[in-house]
Amino acid sequence: MNEEHQIIVDQVPHLRRYARALLGDKALADDLVQECLTRAMDRLHLWRPGGNMRVWLMAIMHNLHINEAKRRSARPDQISLAASHENLRSQAPGQDAPLLLRDMSNALNQLPDEQRHVILLIGLEGLEYAEAADVLDIPIGTVMSRLGRGRKKLREFLDADGAPRLRSVK
Amino acid sequence: MNNADPMSPDDLQKFVDGRLSPEDQVRMEAWLAEHPEDAAQVHAYRLQNANLSQAYDGVLDEPVPAALKDIVTMRANRRAREARPAMPGWMRIAAAIVIFAAGGSAGWLAHGGAPAPEPARFAANAMGAHKIFVAERRHAVEVPGGQEAHLFKWLSKRLGVTLKAPDLASAGFRLMGGRLLADGPLPAAQFMYENAEKKRMTVYVRAADGNSKNTEFRFEDNEGTGAFYWIDAKYAYALVAPMGRAPLLDIANRIYRDLSR
Numbered sequence A: 001m002n003e004e005h006q007i008i009v010d011q012v013p014h015l016r017r018y019a020r021a022l023l024g025d026k027a028l029a030d031d032l033v034q035e036c037l038t039r040a041m042d043r044l045h046l047w048r049p050g051g052n053m054r055v056w057l058m059a060i061m062h063n064l065h066i067n068e069a070k071r072r073s074a075r076p077d078q079i080s081l082a083a084s085h086e087n088l089r090s091q092a093p094g095q096d097a098p099l100l101l102r103d104m105s106n107a108l109n110q111l112p113d114e115q116r117h118v119i120l121l122i123g124l125e126g127l128e129y130a131e132a133a134d135v136l137d138i139p140i141g142t143v144m145s146r147l148g149r150g151r152k153k154l155r156e157f158l159d160a161d162g163a164p165r166l167r168s169v170k
Numbered sequence B: 001m002n003n004a005d006p007m008s009p010d011d012l013q014k015f016v017d018g019r020l021s022p023e024d025q026v027r028m029e030a031w032l033a034e035h036p037e038d039a040a041q042v043h044a045y046r047l048q049n050a051n052l053s054q055a056y057d058g059v060l061d062e063p064v065p066a067a068l069k070d071i072v073t074m075r076a077n078r079r080a081r082e083a084r085p086a087m088p089g090w091m092r093i094a095a096a097i098v099i100f101a102a103g104g105s106a107g108w109l110a111h112g113g114a115p116a117p118e119p120a121r122f123a124a125n126a127m128g129a130h131k132i133f134v135a136e137r138r139h140a141v142e143v144p145g146g147q148e149a150h151l152f153k154w155l156s157k158r159l160g161v162t163l164k165a166p167d168l169a170s171a172g173f174r175l176m177g178g179r180l181l182a183d184g185p186l187p188a189a190q191f192m193y194e195n196a197e198k199k200r201m202t203v204y205v206r207a208a209d210g211n212s213k214n215t216e217f218r219f220e221d222n223e224g225t226g227a228f229y230w231i232d233a234k235y236a237y238a239l240v241a242p243m244g245r246a247p248l249l250d251i252a253n254r255i256y257r258d259l260s261r
Helices: A003-023 A026-042 A053-074 A081-089 A099-110 A113-124 A129-136 A140-158 B009-016 B022-034 B036-056 B066-083 B087-097 B117-134 B145-159 B245-260
Strands: B174-183 B186-194 B200-207 B218-222 B225-231 B235-241
Touching: A003 A026, A003 A053, A003 A113, A003 B036, A003 B066, A026 A053, A026 B066, A053 A113, A053 A129, A099 A113, A099 A140, A099 B036, A113 A129, A113 A140, A113 B036, A129 A140, A140 B009, A140 B036, B009 B022, B009 B036, B022 B036, B117 B174, B117 B186, B117 B200, B117 B218, B117 B225, B117 B235, B145 B174, B145 B186, B145 B200, B174 B200, B218 B245, B225 B245, B235 B245
Parallel strands: none
Antiparallel strands: B174 B186, B186 B200, B200 B235, B218 B225, B225 B235
């Protein structure tokens, strides 16, 4: 393993966290990460040394996820992994999952994909706005507007009755 | 912006994420003190970030599944092999060494994916036989190299494949002889070579047993003894010597030049 490979390995926990929040299911999330790593290794010659490896990997994973979503909508009648993806996505984590995780997963699930992406990349993964724009391949202004709309919407789901449903964290 | 300016929606997001300049941050704080609705929004958004972390940070602490790490490490290793300039030479050698076991089939380079237990066992056997017999002074070989014709005729018959000796003289190694061995239930042949420095190298070969998974070339290193080995549709081979990867590869290149002449 050279330095690049080590940097990739170091990013795997972050890829897994993002994919888990995005898909809401551990096995599907790891499948996505696996696909992402396979593609990244195939395309490592395209990687520019000195670039941001996390952004590069997240962009690959994002494209895989988007393509999957497109395939899904192009063939709605087909029973496929994509279909089970959608089913699982719409299920909250089970009863044994921590309450916070269930609430969060439920709320994220209500958001359009495009808003969920920016909220997770920025709010969870801590990416700079410009980095998120690179990952999603959209202008930074679009990132900001999706972020604003997404957070507003998420807030409605989380404290619909006026009181925060989520416990405050210190 | 100044105190009198309404905050832009983007500034609000930046404040939530801690991306405002220190100056703007002070102004934003002043603004929020006067605008409780915006302040409530900021509070809610910060809570969102905190709750996202609390909900999903646990993933960072989970052990990474080996399958995911393997994608990177195995492909990294394969890339390293493919990228090594001497490699094509070595791959051609393998093709040439097929002469060694006449009738060698195509397909020897089939990619086998993860190391299967069987090739690993074969390599371990080759390594073990090397260590045991190179240590012998008087009985290192069963049939000496002086009886080369007999040696190869006999072992070809026992293994069920026609074998020929690769000439390693150009690499400074002369054939000492060979012996019949058991690789598990299968007959195997070991040929031993020695150079002027009394370094000994062995070639270990047997017929593939039909269930063998083809492998690409693999290198193993055990306490200073290196082995290149591979399995194709018909044969399993190993080249073992007390050398690192590079010198062993160099010898392999010499073999190739010799054989292809």
